Amino acid sequence: MPITLTRQAVRRTFAATATVTLSIALTACGANFNAQTAQPYQPAEGTNADSGSIAVRNLLVMASEDGKGELHGAIVNNGADPDTLVSIASAPEGTEPAGATEDPVSVTFGNVRPMTLVPGQMLSLPPATGAPFTVTGGKPGDMVAVTITFGKAAPITTAIPVLTLDHYSPSPRADGGEAHG
Template identity: 70%
Template sequence: MPITLPPQALRRAAAAGATVTLGLALAACGANFNAQTQQAYQPAEGTNADSGSVGVRNMLVLASEDGKGVLHSAIVNTGRTADTLVSIASAPADAPETGDGQVPAEQPATVTFGGVRPMTLAPGASLILPPATGKPFTVTGGKPGSMIKVTITFAKAAPITASIPVLTTDHYSPTPRDDAGGESHG
């Protein structure tokens, strides 16, 4: 004996099917390669950039008001072979930026780097700047609040040119600077 449905039940089933299909179609609109959840998010102040298997993470300069500072960053090698950090130098203001999504500076400061020396990037490891032993990479000429354009050169990976921020030396301090003025917070 065949099962027959009244017309009202058929309409309800068709409406439910259309609702499910429309819901799936709308949900798929936010699940493609350009979905917000697929975009890189950088909660830190520094600059991130990549060149093949080598990545620069949170690169920034902490400097005093007179423009003398220290370079801070983590450089990671996610590859299977070692590479070498060869140099870090000031890039010309009109040098095109490489890496991923760097924001160009309006008027990059011209700076000089000191203490930069070749350092090995072991496979699957990271290099922290300033290094735990030895002298830090110094920066002269980058004042807090400015962006400086740098070129980071490696032995194997392509060079990275990016703008990095210069922040005050007490940037990570939880207490206000002495010269900030105003009332004391305590």
């Protein structure tokens, strides 16, 4: 026995099909290469930068009010070949680092030594062994201009933030000093 639909059932079926088709078409408009969900998002305070297969993630300085601190972050080798972290230093005067919105501060780095970047692995800063990379001259609230040099990958010049030792970004106070919170 054949199934027959009433006119009302046909209209409802057509309306439901049109609604589903339209919703799929409208949803697809936002699903392209420039969709917001396809854009990088960094919920952390530090700076991200890339050089070929080397990815620097959440790089920042944690320092006391007197300008003495340590470098924190991670360097990941996403390539198939090993590389080497050769040096981290203040960027040369007059260099415009990526991400700089103000004049970056020049600092002195200490205990920086060559370190192997193993393919598919992350190097945490401060390193798990040996002395931490020290930073002198950057106070909380400053941006520091750095150049990171590798054995194979191109150098990265960028600006990184200086945070307080308790991980908070300083915010201006009414009296011109800094409040933390």
